Amino acid sequence: MQDKELYQHLLGLTAPWTVSEVKLDMQCQEIHVRVEHPRGTKFCCPECQKPLSCYDHGDERQWRHLDSCQFKTILKARVPRVDCPEHGVKSVAVPWAEPHSRFTMLFERFAIEVLQMTQTVTGTMTILRLQWDATWHIVERAVARGKARKEPSLLPRIGIDEKAFSKGQSYVTIVYNLDESTVEAIHEGHDVEAAKACLSQLNEQQIQSVQAIAMDMSSAYVKAAKEVIPLAETKIVHDRFHIMKLANEAVDKVRKWEHRRLLSEGDDRLAGSKFFWLTSLQNHSEKQQARFQSLCNNSLATGRAWAYKELLRDLWAQETEGNAKRFFNDWYRRVIRTNMKPMKKLAKTLKERIDNIVTYCTHGITNGVAEGINSKIMSIKRRVGGYRNIENFKKAIFFYCGGLDLYPR
Numbered sequence: 001m002q003d004k005e006l007y008q009h010l011l012g013l014t015a016p017w018t019v020s021e022v023k024l025d026m027q028c029q030e031i032h033v034r035v036e037h038p039r040g041t042k043f044c045c046p047e048c049q050k051p052l053s054c055y056d057h058g059d060e061r062q063w064r065h066l067d068s069c070q071f072k073t074i075l076k077a078r079v080p081r082v083d084c085p086e087h088g089v090k091s092v093a094v095p096w097a098e099p100h101s102r103f104t105m106l107f108e109r110f111a112i113e114v115l116q117m118t119q120t121v122t123g124t125m126t127i128l129r130l131q132w133d134a135t136w137h138i139v140e141r142a143v144a145r146g147k148a149r150k151e152p153s154l155l156p157r158i159g160i161d162e163k164a165f166s167k168g169q170s171y172v173t174i175v176y177n178l179d180e181s182t183v184e185a186i187h188e189g190h191d192v193e194a195a196k197a198c199l200s201q202l203n204e205q206q207i208q209s210v211q212a213i214a215m216d217m218s219s220a221y222v223k224a225a226k227e228v229i230p231l232a233e234t235k236i237v238h239d240r241f242h243i244m245k246l247a248n249e250a251v252d253k254v255r256k257w258e259h260r261r262l263l264s265e266g267d268d269r270l271a272g273s274k275f276f277w278l279t280s281l282q283n284h285s286e287k288q289q290a291r292f293q294s295l296c297n298n299s300l301a302t303g304r305a306w307a308y309k310e311l312l313r314d315l316w317a318q319e320t321e322g323n324a325k326r327f328f329n330d331w332y333r334r335v336i337r338t339n340m341k342p343m344k345k346l347a348k349t350l351k352e353r354i355d356n357i358v359t360y361c362t363h364g365i366t367n368g369v370a371e372g373i374n375s376k377i378m379s380i381k382r383r384v385g386g387y388r389n390i391e392n393f394k395k396a397i398f399f400y401c402g403g404l405d406l407y408p409r
Contacts, residue, residue: 007033011065011075011096011104016041024071031068035077035096043092045084046099052082055089063097064130065104072129075104098408101141102134105408111138112406119380119400136392143395146404154209155184155202157363159239160221161370162190163377165393172394173198173221176370178214182403183373186394195224211235212363214370216242217353236356239367240316243357246346247309248278253342254305269295270302277306305343308335316360324358373401 003022013019013035021034042051057078065073079091096104103111114124115138125135159176171190174183175198185201187194199207210229214237215221225232255277259270276292296303312331318324328350335347350357360366380400381393398404 142406250342
């Protein structure tokens with residue numbers, strides 16, 4: 001099989017396009033493949049698909065294709081233009097590449113696969129021997145392509161959370177589809193206006209379809225949800241993982257206070273015990289369990305705080321909102337009578353938001369999906385050393401977490 005026939009098959013070219021020349025450039029480590037068409041060939045207007053005679057040709061263009069035997073493969077052609085009576089002079093669509101792309105569709109598909117696997121632009125550009133701008137251009141095109149194709153779907157269960165864009169006070173607000181584990185909308189900031197703008201990126205049908213929305217206890221997000229989502233006060237579910245995080249922090253404050261008091265008396269029982277109070281019992285070794293048990297048996301305030309924290313977990317095991325409220329009221333009465341200020345502060349905070357905590361019994365959602373995606377975003381940020389441009393950060397999130405159809409076709 002001759003070189004031209006080989007590349008005709010490798011490129012998947014069909015009439016009227018044929019390979020007219022294959023040249024090997026050893027110095028540049030490239031293979032140049034020239035593609036042409038016969039005289040008199042008619043092409044369709046890219047706007048209305050009307051068959052028209054070739055008007056003229058643009059300057060020669062080139063597209064990067066999949067490598068051949070470790071040599072870069074460069075496809076070259078002069079793209080025909082047609083003079084459409086309705087749309088004027090237009091460059092026709094070529095079967096091997098999308099309009100305005102510098103790569104063949106097969107190369108772009110491969111590049112997207114590599115980007116998904118490496119999760120870094122730098123890693124991909126090294127593997128594919130591309131410049132950073134060219135590699136990022138593939139990401140931008142893929143995201144634009146995916147967003148254009150995405151059909152709006154109903155969003156019965158969503159989550160809203162913040163993500164740090166850079167060090168300091170720079171954040172973005174993200175709306176998640178909890179059922180599909182995808183990012184649906186992003187907006188700069190994490191105040192009321194940012195949350196409203198983010199939620200407002202959903203269309204009216206999607207907003208009306210929301211049955212439950214998971215979030216932390218951010219007052220900004222609560223206010224925004226109530227302004228954008230109908231009957232949001234019955235749909236907001238404060239995330240149980242966020243609440244248990246607050247409970248852990250309260251226990252740790254009690255531990256620190258008690259540790260200082262005991263040290264002043266020459267008692268170091270709580271030294272090095274932070275791990276015990278903030279992790280699950282099943283993660284303790286036998287030795288750690290023995291020490292933990294001895295600490296619990298010493299009538300320490302930290303032990304009581306830990307017990308109240310663990311008891312709080314049963315709130316999410318209640319079958320109805322009414323049962324959950326009764327359980328919480330009993331828990332609250334016990335905690336509020338103690339002299340442990342951090343636990344009392346926690347109890348008062350939860351009491352203020354209890355209506356949107358017990359809604360878990362009805363909707364059964366958490367922001368676990370959001371936390372999982374946030375971890376993926378953090379991993380991507382670490383690999384690239386952070387994003388200096390917030391628009392690039394948003395595009396990267398959609399590329400890796402948007403559930404978009406990224407591939408050219």
